[in-house]
Amino acid sequence: MRYLLVLAGGMLLGLAGLAAVVYxxxxxxxxxxxxxxxxDNEVVRLSYAAAAQDTLVYTNDGESQVAPHPxxxxxxxxxTVRLTTATVNVLADSRGQxxxxxxxxxxxxxRTDVLGGEVLVNSVWHVYLxxxxxxxxxxxxxxxxxxxxxxxxxxxxxxxxxxGTWLGNLxxxxxxxxxxxxxxxxxxFEGMDIEAVEALSAKAYxxxxxxxxxxxxxxxxxxxxxxxxx
Amino acid sequence: MLKTFIVGIFLGAAAGGSALYFLxxxxxxxxxxxxxxxxxxxxxxxxxxxxPTDRIMIGAPGQxxxxxxxxxxxxxxxxxxxxAELFKIRNAxxxxxxxxxxxxxxxxxxxxxxxxxxxxxxxxxxxxxxxEAMTGGYRSGELRTGTREFSGLVxxxxxxxxxxxxxxxxxxxxxxxxxxxxxxxxxxxx
Numbered sequence: 001m002r003y004l005l006v007l008a009g010g011m012l013l014g015l016a017g018l019a020a021v022v023y024x025x026x027x028x029x030x031x032x033x034x035x036x037x038x039x040d041n042e043v044v045r046l047s048y049a050a051a052a053q054d055t056l057v058y059t060n061d062g063e064s065q066v067a068p069h070p071x072x073x074x075x076x077x078x079x080t081v082r083l084t085t086a087t088v089n090v091l092a093d094s095r096g097q098x099x100x101x102x103x104x105x106x107x108x109x110x111r112t113d114v115l116g117g118e119v120l121v122n123s124v125w126h127v128y129l130x131x132x133x134x135x136x137x138x139x140x141x142x143x144x145x146x147x148x149x150x151x152x153x154x155x156x157x158x159x160x161x162x163x164g165t166w167l168g169n170l171x172x173x174x175x176x177x178x179x180x181x182x183x184x185x186x187x188x189f190e191g192m193d194i195e196a197v198e199a200l201s202a203k204a205y206x207x208x209x210x211x212x213x214x215x216x217x218x219x220x221x222x223x224x225x226x227x228x229x230x
Numbered sequence: 231m232l233k234t235f236i237v238g239i240f241l242g243a244a245a246g247g248s249a250l251y252f253l254x255x256x257x258x259x260x261x262x263x264x265x266x267x268x269x270x271x272x273x274x275x276x277x278x279x280x281x282p283t284d285r286i287m288i289g290a291p292g293q294x295x296x297x298x299x300x301x302x303x304x305x306x307x308x309x310x311x312x313x314a315e316l317f318k319i320r321n322a323x324x325x326x327x328x329x330x331x332x333x334x335x336x337x338x339x340x341x342x343x344x345x346x347x348x349x350x351x352x353x354x355x356x357x358x359x360x361x362e363a364m365t366g367g368y369r370s371g372e373l374r375t376g377t378r379e380f381s382g383l384v385x386x387x388x389x390x391x392x393x394x395x396x397x398x399x400x401x402x403x404x405x406x407x408x409x410x411x412x413x414x415x416x417x418x419x420x
Contacts, residue, residue, distance in 0.1 A: 003234050010238020017239065018246040057287050057301060057316070070300030074286045074318070078326040079259035084350045086316055086329050088287060090304055098306050101289070101314055103331040107350035108256040115250050124354040124377065126331045126346040130308045134333065134344055136356035138377045183375040185358055187339040 023152075028117020028144060034169055034197045034219060035177040042222045046099060046127070048089035050200060050214035057088040066210035083108040091127065091218070100129035102218070109140065119143040120172070125218065133187020135220070137196050139180030142172035150205050160207035170216075171197045182220055196220040260351035264322045272385055272413035277347065278392075279317035279330065280402040286316035286329070311336040317406070319347055328352075343369065345389070345408065353378030355410070357387045367391055373412060385412035 022028075036043055052058035052069045059068045061082045062075035076084050084107040093099040102125055109120035125137035145168050154162035171180045175195055184192030197219045204212035266274045279285065288297045290313040296303060303309075312335040319328045328349035335342050341361035348354045359371030369389040376383055393404040 003231070006231055006234045007238040007241070010235040011242030011245065014239040014242025014244075015246045018243045022250075056289065056303065057298065059286060070298050072300060073298035074284075076318070076329065078318070080261060080325070080327050081318070081329060081350060083256065083258060084329060084348070086286065086331075088289065088314065088316065098304065098308055101309070101312065101333075103314065103316065103333075103346070105329055105331075105346070105348035105354070107258065107348070110254060110256050110258055112256050114255065115247065122350075122377070124346060124348055124356075126333060126344070126356075128312065128314070128333050128335055128342075128344075130312060130335065130337050131339070133339060134335075134342060136346060136375060138354065138375075181375075183356060185344055185356065185374060186342045187337075 022115060022117075023148070025117065034199065035175075035179050036195070036197050036219050036221050039221055041224050044218075044220040044222060045094040046091040046102070046129075046218045046220070047094075047096075048091050048102060048216050048218075050202075050216040051211040052087075053209075055087050055089050058085065059087075060085040065208075091129070100127060100132070102127045106141070111140075117142075117144045118172070119147055127218075129187075131187075133189040134185035135189050136183045136185060137180050137198075137218070137220075138174065138183075139171045139196070139198060140173040141170040141198065143170065146170070146200065146202075150202055154205045154207050161212075162205040163203065166202040167199065169197055169199050171199075179221075192223060194221055194223055258351040261321055261323070261325045261327050263352070268411060270413075272411045274409065274411045276322050277319050277327070277330075277408045277410070278405040279319055280324075280405050283402050284318040284320065284326075286318065287314070289314040319349070319408075343371070343389075345371070345387070347408070349379075353380045355380040355383075357408075357410075359387075359389060373410070380412070382414055383412040384415045385410060387411070 049055055052066045057073055059073045059075055061077050068075055087104045089102045090098055091100045091102045104125050106121050106123040109122045112120045121141040123139055123141055127135040150162050150166055172178050179195040179197055182194045182196045184190050199217045202214045206212050268274050289303050315332045317330045318326050319330045321327045330347045333344045343359040343361055345357040355376040356374045357371045358374050359369050363369045371387050373385050387408055387410045390407045392407050394401045
């Protein structure tokens with residue numbers, strides 16, 4: 001009996017050690033430098049409110065930490081969509097002027113691999129910019145850094161919240177450099193196959209209600225203008 | 231005793247590591263795909279949204295009763311010709327399989343109607359529709375691109391309003407039916 005207790009104690013310590021190795025592993029975590037930060041091409045930047053209460057519509061299964069907004073919105077409680085959220089946002093351009101609408105669908109990814117530092121979400125954006133055109137953005141997002149640097153510290157704080165300044169890329173693919181794929185639908189984007197990156201800027205997070213002060217930004221790289229041959 | 235403790239440490243770490251590696255943390259529930267193979271070899275699949283029960287949002291200017299209740303739709307002139315809708319999407323067995331957005335707008339570039347279908351267990355599809363409806367109320371469109379199961383497909387989709395004729399008291403008013411005919415195409419065939 002004593003040996004069994006000692007074995008169980010050892011196993012608990014082993015599990016705790018594994019958790020520490022996974023959590024503090026310096027080899028995991030996404031790169032926070034945007035691949036588009038070094039491009040020479042024109043980049044369209046669209047910002048949006050990332051906290052649910054600041055969106056036009058946010059819905060999920062209705063039982064998650066983040067409450068749907070407005071409260072009476074239809075919830076995604078069916079088994080096939082229970083791990084999915086839908087968000088509708090007004091998008092602003094780099095000068096803060098209203099530029100368009102963005103609908104985002106996000107679903108937990110079955111490729112999530114905690115050992116490898118990948119907490120993945122498959123998401124798509126349906127973007128319409130009046131006067132400019134429409135876009136479809138496909139991406140895989142990695143929330144490892146977000147959880148590591150915001151969510152866990154919030155749970156560990158005495159006040160059950162986190163405050164600070166955090167800026168990080170969410171996009172981790174499918175592009176080889178960690179970029180999202182963008183398909184242009186209409187207007188000036190018609191027929192374009194380009195790349196984008198989504199980033200999050202966080203200032204406050206609460207254990208009770210989730211993101212409190214957060215904005216997101218979509219950076220969409222336009223193709224280089226055709227230069228006529230000399 | 232010390233040896234047992236050390237064995238326990240390794241055992242615990244190995245068990246935890248194995249569990250994290252082999253047990254899926256995320257397991258998306260999925261419905262069987264209900265696909266018909268048409269004579270030309272493409273796959274035909276029908277999705278629909280029951281109206282009004284599956285409508286999550288109608289975003290349009292000047293609505294008397296916003297959906298959802300409490301929606302504060304922007305009054306900016308920029309959105310004067312824009313209508314955005316969100317739906318739950320069902321398969322032919324009337325089971326919810328995903329969500330969808332429908333965007334319709336008119337601006338200086340012309341009119342546009344687009345659908346994005348997001349089926350969490352399968353992928354997403356982006357359809358560009360013809361703004362003008364055909365005879366019989368059908369509107370056709372084509373797959374612009376897709377992800378995961380919809381990646382590498384080409385094909386057409388039709389949108390059609392089907393009014394309810396069952397006469398059942400609590401039946402929905404009807405459904406928006408999306409009938410997609412999609413096929414894989416190789417680079418040589420392109």
